[in-house]
Amino acid sequence: MNIVVLVKQVPDTWSERKLSDADHTLDRASADAVLDEINERAVEEALLAKEAQGGEVTVVCMGPERANEAIRKALSMGADSAVHVSDEALHGSDAVQTARTLAAAIGTLESVDLVIAGNESTDGRAGAVPAMVAELLGWPQLTYARKLDTDGQSVSIERESDAGVATVEANLPALVSVTEKINEPRYPSFKGIMAAKKKPVSTLSVADVGLSADEVGLGSAPTQVVSSAPAPPKEAGVKVTDEGEGGVQIVEFLSGQKLV
Amino acid sequence: MNASGTRPEFDPYDPLGIDGELSTEQLAIRDSVRALCRDHVTPYVGDWFERGELPGIRDLARELGKLGVLGMHLQGYGCAGMSAVDYGVACEELEACDSGLRSLVSVQGSLAMFAIWRWGSEEHKQQWLPKMAAGEAIGCFGLTEPDHGSDPASMRTWARRDGSDWVLNGRKMWITNGSVADVAVVWARTDEGVRGFVVPTDTPGFSAPEITQKLSLRASVTSELVLDEVRVPDEAALPEAVGLRGPLSCLNEARYGIVWGATGAARNCLEAALDYSRSREQFGKPIAGFQLTQSKLADMAVRVNNGRLLALHLGRRKDAGTLLPQQVSFGKLDNVRGALEVARTARTVLGANGISLEYPVIRHMTNLESVLTYEGTGEMHALTIGQAMTGIPAFRD
Ligand SMILES: Cc1cc2nc3c(=O)[nH]c(=O)nc-3n(C[C@H](O)[C@H](O)[C@H](O)COP(=O)(O)OP(=O)(O)OC[C@H]3O[C@@H](n4cnc5c(N)ncnc54)[C@H](O)[C@@H]3O)c2cc1C
Numbered sequence: 001m002n003i004v005v006l007v008k009q010v011p012d013t014w015s016e017r018k019l020s021d022a023d024h025t026l027d028r029a030s031a032d033a034v035l036d037e038i039n040e041r042a043v044e045e046a047l048l049a050k051e052a053q054g055g056e057v058t059v060v061c062m063g064p065e066r067a068n069e070a071i072r073k074a075l076s077m078g079a080d081s082a083v084h085v086s087d088e089a090l091h092g093s094d095a096v097q098t099a100r101t102l103a104a105a106i107g108t109l110e111s112v113d114l115v116i117a118g119n120e121s122t123d124g125r126a127g128a129v130p131a132m133v134a135e136l137l138g139w140p141q142l143t144y145a146r147k148l149d150t151d152g153q154s155v156s157i158e159r160e161s162d163a164g165v166a167t168v169e170a171n172l173p174a175l176v177s178v179t180e181k182i183n184e185p186r187y188p189s190f191k192g193i194m195a196a197k198k199k200p201v202s203t204l205s206v207a208d209v210g211l212s213a214d215e216v217g218l219g220s221a222p223t224q225v226v227s228s229a230p231a232p233p234k235e236a237g238v239k240v241t242d243e244g245e246g247g248v249q250i251v252e253f254l255s256g257q258k259l260v
Numbered sequence: 261m262n263a264s265g266t267r268p269e270f271d272p273y274d275p276l277g278i279d280g281e282l283s284t285e286q287l288a289i290r291d292s293v294r295a296l297c298r299d300h301v302t303p304y305v306g307d308w309f310e311r312g313e314l315p316g317i318r319d320l321a322r323e324l325g326k327l328g329v330l331g332m333h334l335q336g337y338g339c340a341g342m343s344a345v346d347y348g349v350a351c352e353e354l355e356a357c358d359s360g361l362r363s364l365v366s367v368q369g370s371l372a373m374f375a376i377w378r379w380g381s382e383e384h385k386q387q388w389l390p391k392m393a394a395g396e397a398i399g400c401f402g403l404t405e406p407d408h409g410s411d412p413a414s415m416r417t418w419a420r421r422d423g424s425d426w427v428l429n430g431r432k433m434w435i436t437n438g439s440v441a442d443v444a445v446v447w448a449r450t451d452e453g454v455r456g457f458v459v460p461t462d463t464p465g466f467s468a469p470e471i472t473q474k475l476s477l478r479a480s481v482t483s484e485l486v487l488d489e490v491r492v493p494d495e496a497a498l499p500e501a502v503g504l505r506g507p508l509s510c511l512n513e514a515r516y517g518i519v520w521g522a523t524g525a526a527r528n529c530l531e532a533a534l535d536y537s538r539s540r541e542q543f544g545k546p547i548a549g550f551q552l553t554q555s556k557l558a559d560m561a562v563r564v565n566n567g568r569l570l571a572l573h574l575g576r577r578k579d580a581g582t583l584l585p586q587q588v589s590f591g592k593l594d595n596v597r598g599a600l601e602v603a604r605t606a607r608t609v610l611g612a613n614g615i616s617l618e619y620p621v622i623r624h625m626t627n628l629e630s631v632l633t634y635e636g637t638g639e640m641h642a643l644t645i646g647q648a649m650t651g652i653p654a655f656r657d
Pocket of ligand 1: 402638
């Protein structure tokens with residue numbers, strides 16, 4: 001079965017992240033970039049499915065040239081090939097445009113059975129792209145999977161949300177987005193790292209995937225970031241020292257916050 | 261300035277920009293080893309050290325095997341076939357975590373596996389190397405004896421022919437991985453000279469009691485090997501090695517890894533001291549703001565990074581096939597004593613916390629005392645270099 005994994009290069013969550021002052025897009029130069037952790041889990045899940053069912057895993061990534069580091073990592077983990085959509089015109093694309101571009105890139109591949117993505121990236125956290133991609137492909141979407149099973153014909157997931165856990169099934173082709181709980185991703189092995197050097201990566205422009213430059217990018221984005229401000233620093237918490245009244249004080253605090 | 265007119269920024273953790281000398285793949289190797297250590301070792305190693313044990317060593321060996329660390333610089337038989345610099349990068353990272361972890365890997369890959377790979381029969385290689393590379397089997401390497409350390413030529417453990425078998429008798433001391441090993445490469449004197457034997461540790465007469473009361477390398481298994489009429493078939497002898505050049509060739513491999521590893525431990529001490537000095541305040545300001553502290557930080561940075569450059573230089577020579585044993589002695593001598601200096605200096609920067617296992621420094625510092633001694637003491641390496649320089653051997657009268 002042919003599996004596509006959507007991956008994204010994001011700023012390392014351990015380093016400080018900034019938006020550029022000029023256009024409120026991410027200042028990608030200011031932080032170490034890494035393969036998004038959630039995408040590592042998506043890659044891992046694709047590799048597990050491939051190991052059970054056979055087939056190929058293709059990584060699809062939209063992002064600047066630097067994003068090839070994230071692609072390398074996915075290939076080192078064991079993915080077979082990659083499609084990298086990289087184009088100046090993409091700068092500042094929003095979730096809708098990103099989904100269009102990714103869906104178009106998936107459209108360039110032959111007979112894809114399953115697309116796996118992270119449920120949301122650790123930088124933008126819009127969490128909308130997987131659903132939009134499924135919609136554009138006209139495929140069923142199975143989101144927030146904490147467990148995935150496939151026999152090559154259909155796919156079944158455990159979908160975990162605030163409302164509880166549901167088992168959701170669909171025939172392939174389909175798109176699944178996975179949560180943090182899905183698995184523990186493998187480390188790229190040394191053999192994997194060396195093999196990745198020889199794996200094919202096709203770099204496509206916006207035109208190559210059949211879109212025009214004015215459909216993507218900051219200028220034509222349906223949504224816009226108008227302003228941004230750093231999150232206010234955390235305020236010191238309230239410390240309750242129990243001198244016999246501790247329980248009462250905690251309840252008072254909680255009711256003051258309208259939590260009880 | 262580079263071609264695009266931008267100047268790279270100064271990185272306090274890589275002041276000379278040595279990472280820039282490494283390939284994308286080497287940086288990926290480093291990241292993988294670092295991630296494994298971060299998830300499986302670093303959070304626990306202080307506790308293991310305190311308790312003086314390495315629980316879950318088999319699982320850890322399998323994790324290392326999955327990554328491809330074990331025997332990574334060997335070709336074939338399930339080994340990853342990486343370059344010497346690749347191997348060095350991995351050793352630096354392992355020892356930045358703990359010298360005990362690096363010792364486990366060195367003994368497995370450079371001593372036990374290398375001995376079999378270099379001097380063993382095809383059957384030895386087929387039987388042991390794939391399992392050892394995968395971490396399914398653990399190996400140890402028995403050369404040192406209670407009464408013969410720096411001078412292994414005078415070893416007492418001996419093997420006698422009995423029909424088509426060999427029978428081994430004697431004792432080995434300070435053997436890393438001994439009590440947990442599935443296979444021991446044991447060096448013994450024979451009528452033909454020193455020979456190596458591949459001894460499965462379940463062979464009757466073989467036992468490996470663990471050495472306790474160590475105050476160094478506590479998160480590493482160190483054992484005595486007791487050989488009491490251990491009978492092995494003729495094929496157990498390593499066919500290609502007769503004389504001390506067998507074990508010495510293995511030691512040379514492992515020492516090369518230590519050249520890199522020691523700088524890893526030193527680097528981690530420096531990082532701890534640097535981070536600590538920036539947040540610890542005394543007399544109203546961070547201790548990093550005092551000239552005496554800055555002098556220590558600068559000296560440590562010079563020591564660590566000179567060591568890394570030396571390691572990289574030797575690694576490149578090894579990959580080019582031009583590395584001499586005397587040059588490995590040079591690296592082992594200076595990088596280990598340098599790492600110890602750095603550890604001791606870092607320890608002072610941390611004040612009382614410098615002696616706490618909450619921080620890595622004292623653990624590295626005491627570990628390095630073993631690293632200073634094993635694989636040839638500092639004195640032995642000085643004598644090796646001295647002999648090479650003067651042409652006069654000064655080991656014995
Ligand atoms: C934690 C640990 C793990 C080890 N693991 C292994 C292992 O896996 N396999 C193995 O075979 N061995 C192992 N060893 C043993 C190690 O290799 C020896 O301890 C080392 O070779 C030194 O031998 P020794 O301790 O007998 O010291 P000695 O040889 O007795 O030396 C004592 C001191 O005398 C000095 N000295 C000796 N001869 C001279 C001379 N001619 N001129 C000047 N000074 C001299 C030495 O440099 C040293 O300072 C390990 C040791 C330790 C501590």
